[in-house]
Amino acid sequence: MKKIINQPEQVLVDMLAGYKLVHDDVTYLEDTHVITRAQFTSNKVGIISGGGSGHEPAHAGFVGLGMLDAAVCGHVFTSPTPDQVFSAIKAADQGSGVFLVIKNYSGDCMNFEMAKDLAELEGIAVDYVIVNDDVAVFDSSYTEGRRGVAGTILVHKIIGAAAEKGASLEDIKTLAESVVAHLATVGVAIKPAIVPEVGKPGFDLDEDEMEFGIGIHGEPGYSREKIKTSREIAEELIHKIEMETKWTTDQTLAVLINGMGATPLMEQYIFAHDCLNILQEKGYKVQFKKVGNYMTAIDMAGVSLTLLQLEDPKWLEYLTESTLAPAW
Amino acid sequence: MKKIINQPEQVLVDMLAGYKLVHDDVTYLEDTHVITRAQFTSNKVGIISGGGSGHEPAHAGFVGLGMLDAAVCGHVFTSPTPDQVFSAIKAADQGSGVFLVIKNYSGDCMNFEMAKDLAELEGIAVDYVIVNDDVAVFDSSYTEGRRGVAGTILVHKIIGAAAEKGASLEDIKTLAESVVAHLATVGVAIKPAIVPEVGKPGFDLDEDEMEFGIGIHGEPGYSREKIKTSREIAEELIHKIEMETKWTTDQTLAVLINGMGATPLMEQYIFAHDCLNILQEKGYKVQFKKVGNYMTAIDMAGVSLTLLQLEDPKWLEYLTESTLAPAW
Numbered sequence: 196m197k198k199i200i201n202q203p204e205q206v207l208v209d210m211l212a213g214y215k216l217v218h219d220d221v222t223y224l225e226d227t228h229v230i231t232r233a234q235f236t237s238n239k240v241g242i243i244s245g246g247g248s249g250h251e252p253a254h255a256g257f258v259g260l261g262m263l264d265a266a267v268c269g270h271v272f273t274s275p276t277p278d279q280v281f282s283a284i285k286a287a288d289q290g291s292g293v294f295l296v297i298k299n300y301s302g303d304c305m306n307f308e309m310a311k312d313l314a315e316l317e318g319i320a321v322d323y324v325i326v327n328d329d330v331a332v333f334d335s336s337y338t339e340g341r342r343g344v345a346g347t348i349l350v351h352k353i354i355g356a357a358a359e360k361g362a363s364l365e366d367i368k369t370l371a372e373s374v375v376a377h378l379a380t381v382g383v384a385i386k387p388a389i390v391p392e393v394g395k396p397g398f399d400l401d402e403d404e405m406e407f408g409i410g411i412h413g414e415p416g417y418s419r420e421k422i423k424t425s426r427e428i429a430e431e432l433i434h435k436i437e438m439e440t441k442w443t444t445d446q447t448l449a450v451l452i453n454g455m456g457a458t459p460l461m462e463q464y465i466f467a468h469d470c471l472n473i474l475q476e477k478g479y480k481v482q483f484k485k486v487g488n489y490m491t492a493i494d495m496a497g498v499s500l501t502l503l504q505l506e507d508p509k510w511l512e513y514l515t516e517s518t519l520a521p522a523w
Numbered sequence: 524m525k526k527i528i529n530q531p532e533q534v535l536v537d538m539l540a541g542y543k544l545v546h547d548d549v550t551y552l553e554d555t556h557v558i559t560r561a562q563f564t565s566n567k568v569g570i571i572s573g574g575g576s577g578h579e580p581a582h583a584g585f586v587g588l589g590m591l592d593a594a595v596c597g598h599v600f601t602s603p604t605p606d607q608v609f610s611a612i613k614a615a616d617q618g619s620g621v622f623l624v625i626k627n628y629s630g631d632c633m634n635f636e637m638a639k640d641l642a643e644l645e646g647i648a649v650d651y652v653i654v655n656d657d658v659a660v661f662d663s664s665y666t667e668g669r670r671g672v673a674g675t676i677l678v679h680k681i682i683g684a685a686a687e688k689g690a691s692l693e694d695i696k697t698l699a700e701s702v703v704a705h706l707a708t709v710g711v712a713i714k715p716a717i718v719p720e721v722g723k724p725g726f727d728l729d730e731d732e733m734e735f736g737i738g739i740h741g742e743p744g745y746s747r748e749k750i751k752t753s754r755e756i757a758e759e760l761i762h763k764i765e766m767e768t769k770w771t772t773d774q775t776l777a778v779l780i781n782g783m784g785a786t787p788l789m790e791q792y793i794f795a796h797d798c799l800n801i802l803q804e805k806g807y808k809v810q811f812k813k814v815g816n817y818m819t820a821i822d823m824a825g826v827s828l829t830l831l832q833l834e835d836p837k838w839l840e841y842l843t844e845s846t847l848a849p850a851w
Contacts, residue, residue, distance in 0.1 A: 197713045197730070199790040199826060201752045201797075209753070210789050213796030217780075217812045251788035384526045402525070424529045425537070452545075457785035459822045460579035462527040463536050468541030469529075482547045488816075494787045498527060498824075 196394040198494075203391040207248050207270050208467045213257055215403050217519060221258055227282035228275065230255040240358045240367055241265065241287030244296040244351055245280065246291040247272045247305050249390070249412060249493045253348065253371065256522025262355035264293075271390050271493070276300030280310030284319060292320035292364035293330065296350055296371070297374060298343025299327040322364050324371035326350055328378040328501065330439035331408030331417055344452040345490035346501040348380040349514065352523065357515035377506050379436045382499030383416070383428055384409040386457065388492045411455075411492045425462070429469035432500045433477075448474065449483035449514055451501035455493035458498055463487065466498050483514050489522065524722045525820075529692060531719035535576050535598050542583055546849060549586055555610035556603065558583040559593040568686045568695055569593065569615030572624040572679055573608065575600045577718070579823045581676065584850025590683035591848065592621075599718050599821070600740045604629030608638030612647060617814050620648030620692035623677045624678055624699070626671025627655040642688050650692050652699035652752065653680055656706040656829065658767035659736030672739050673781040673818035674706040674829045677842065684841035705834050708763045709754055710827030712737040713742070714785065735759060739820040741784075753790070757797035760828045761805070770830055770832065776802065777811035779829035779844060784819035786826055791815065813844050817850065 200206050207228060214230060215223035222231045225269035235241070244254040245267030254266035264287040275336075277294055282292045293314065297307045304325060311321040327338075328346030335342055354362075354371050362370065385405045387396035397413035401404060405423065408416025423431070452467045454460070467486045474481055490499070505511050528534050535556060543551035543556060552635045566641050572582040573595030582594035587844035592615040597603035610621070612621045621642065625635045632653060639649040649663045655666075658845030664672055679685025682699050683688075690698065713733045715724035728734060733751065750761070764770075782788070795814045801808055810833055818827070 196734070197750050198823070199711075199713065199753045199756060199786065199794050200752055206789060206793060208850075209793040209796050211792075213792035213799070213814075214793075217792065217795050217814050232543070249789065251677065256788075261769070263791045285559060331556070380744065383527075385527065422525050425527045426529055428527060437752070442705070457822065457824070458527065459784045459819060461577065461817070461821060464539075464541035464579070465529065465534060465537040466527050466541075467545050468537050471541070471544045486541075486545050491787060493789060494785065494824075495705045 196389050198391060200391055206391045207268060211268060221481040224282055224286065227279040228268040229265055229279060229283045230258050230288045233262060236359060237289055237322045240291045240364050241289060241291055241293040242355050242358050243267065243281065243283050243287050243293060246273055246298050250490050252522030253490045254381040257348065257351050257520045258390060259518060259520030261359050261516060261518030262351050262523060263519065271392065274300065276305050277306045277309035277313060277479050279437055280307050280311045283300050284314045284321060288319045294323065294354065294364060294367045295323035296347060297323055297325050298347055299340060300337045300418055302337065303337060318363055322368045324368065324375055328375065328380040329410065330379045330436055331381045335410055336414040337412065340353060342414065344382065344408050344473055345499045346380045346428050346503065349449060349451060349501065349503050350374050353476055355424055355518065356516040357384065372424045373506065374510065377404065380442050380499050380501040381432045381435045382409050383407050383496060384455065384495050384497035385422060387413055388495035388497035390493065401413055409497065411490060413492065425466045426469045427471050429466060438503055439517050444478040447480045447505045449479050449503040451487040451489065453490055453494040453499045453501065454488040455497040456488060457494045457496040463498060477509055482511055485515065505518065524717050527718060529648065530636060534719045535596060539596060541563045548683065551615065552610055556596040557593055557607065557611045557614065558586050559614045560586055563592060563617050563689060564601055565619055566619050568690065568692050569617060569621040570597065570686050571605055571611050571615050571621060573611065574626050575602055575739055578818050580766065580850030581818045581829035585676065585679050585848045587846060588847030589687050589844060589846030589848065590679050590851060599720065602634050605634045605637035605641060607643045608635050612638060612649060616647045622682065622692060622695045623649065623651035624675060625651055625653050626675055627653050627668060628665045629667060630665065635770060645837050648692055649802050650696045652696065652703055654703050656708040657738065658707045658764055659709045663738055664742040670712065670738050670742065672681040672708045673779060673827045674816045677706065677777060678827065680701050681838055681841040684844040701834065702838065704745040705832035707768050708735050708827050708829040709760045709763045710825060711735050711848060712728045712783065712823050712825035713750060714739055716823035718821065737825060741820065753794045754797045757801050761798065762800055764830055772775045772806040774812055775808045775832040775833045777833055778809050780814045781818055781827045781829065782816040783823040783825040784816060785822045791826060798828055810839055819834065
């Protein structure tokens with residue numbers, strides 16, 4: 196394993212301390228590995244996300260005006276504990292309640308929901324959404340149902356903007372559930388990730404192989420094949436999303452092309468070119484496009500494609516609203 | 524070679540066509556591989572950068588209000604031709620002249636300067652700066668003197684902001700030369716890059732090796748060693764910059780930590796933590812910090828550290844001024 200780190204068991208604390216040193220507009224709750232805004236918007240619903248680390252810039256990079264109020268950071272590929280989440284809730288509560296964005300992994304669901312119970316005992320109103328946008332497989336290593344992956348970032352952005360404009364906890368819950376219901380992602384890996392404390396790849400891929408439908412912790416996908424061209428990969432991912440969602444091609448879409456951590460922007464833009472051309476050829480109308488590393492899997496090489504049906508014109512407004520979150 | 528591409532010889536055009544599809548606020552001059560703003564600021568000095576591709580987001584990602592007016596994109600690791608640069612100059616000229624930011628590679632210097640001559644024949648005022656921030660080695664594979672690397676991004680930002688505020692071509696020349704004189708970068712690689720058309724790594728590194736002072740095209744550095752910790756790497760790079768620049772520790776600095784393409788943000792923030800701690804321990808005052816992939820070497824894994832002495836308080840203002848360039 197070659198990585199630019201110190202002790203493998205220290206990567207979380209070194210990284211978060213680094214994050215705090217670089218970004219002056221956040222507070223770092225060291226004991227619970229939580230990054231919050233340094234200044235909160237008063238009376239706003241607090242928006243929190245989090246989960247295991249290794250998905251940087253998710254989620255700390257999305258803390259900032261217009262997106263999250265706090266990010267709870269578990270150890271690498273490990274759910275944060277209820278106490279960690281609870282500390283974020285207490286920090287983010289400005290009297291209007293707190294909303295949790297949970298990716299659908301069993302540990303995250305359990306621990307975030309326990310934190311909700313703890314907070315409610317202290318009189319803080321809490322609600323949540325479970326994001327399950329990965330249409331690749333049903334049930335997986337750490338998940339019942341579908342996994343939560345890169346589409347989560349679009350949920351952050353949309354409800355973050357809505358919260359900033361004064362939406363209530365109830366409104367945000369309705370909005371978040373509707374967004375999640377119109378969201379679909381599939382990813383591919385061409386090289387596996389190495390968890391620092393493990394020191395070797397989480398799975399093996401031959402020098403000419405790729406895997407369709409891989410999870411962001413290296414969970415199995417739905418098909419392992421010889422490496423394909425960018426165009427063929429784009430065709431397959433769009434086909435997979437169409438098969439699983441049954442969407443018709445008269446949809447208006449937001450498109451997120453996400454790099455998995457070690458994929459250069461050159462490849463991401465080539466892949467974006469193919470995806471956007473195919474979507475246009477099929478008749479979809481794309482109104483929002485974004486390319487970059489948003490929900491990574493440490494140093495995995497690969498990409499994911501997220502499509503969001505823009506069911507409500509407001510969602511496009513929320514997506515294009517300005518934000519101070521550094522990673523958006 | 525595993526990459527998400529189509530034909531290796533098509534990567535430049537596929538990538539730029541993708542860039543144009545994703546970013547509605549640019550114009551793509553297909554014949555000359557130039558990305559410009561779709562709308563220019565009238566009467567402003569045009570700011571142009573460019574060079575070989577493979578350094579994404581440099582330079583197209585820095586085109587936008589507050590930074591560049593145009594980016595000239597050569598083939599991967601290959602200088603653009605004088606005609607390409609000339610077409611960018613013509614597009615960016617709004618009557619107040621055009622300023623070229625050239626990284627110090629022999630081909631770039633020759634071709635950008637020839638384009639300047641062509642433009643002057645047509646009555647366009649052109650001036651330029653040569654960025655040579657890489658203090659690792661003197662003379663290199665494609666360079667006489669010192670190479671131009673990630674510090675170039677800080678030059679874009681500072682003179683881009685100054686140009687937007689109405690600085691003249693002469694002012695910008697003076698400003699750019701002063702910034703370059705106070706700029707120093709050193710990089711390390713832990714894994715080599717693969718040029719798509721070549722299909723194999725540009726150099727070899729053993730499974731436990733790293734190289735100090737590597738160039739952004741894989742040019743040799745100054746020392747190949749066993750892999751070190753992030754803290755040790757930070758110490759060595761800061762020491763190297765101090766040795767080469769003779770700066771005293773009472774300086775006020777801007778710090779750019781740059782990922783080489785395949786280095787996850789987790790490692791970049793850990794490395795930032797070490798760099799910023801060491802600089803503080805030594806007594807430097809750091810007033811600006813930035814972490815991410817800005818000047819990459821395709822899929823090389825590694826980082827670079829850029830320090831800029833903030834000689835004039837205006838430079839900090841220019842660095843923190845808002846910009847619409849998507850990659851800043």
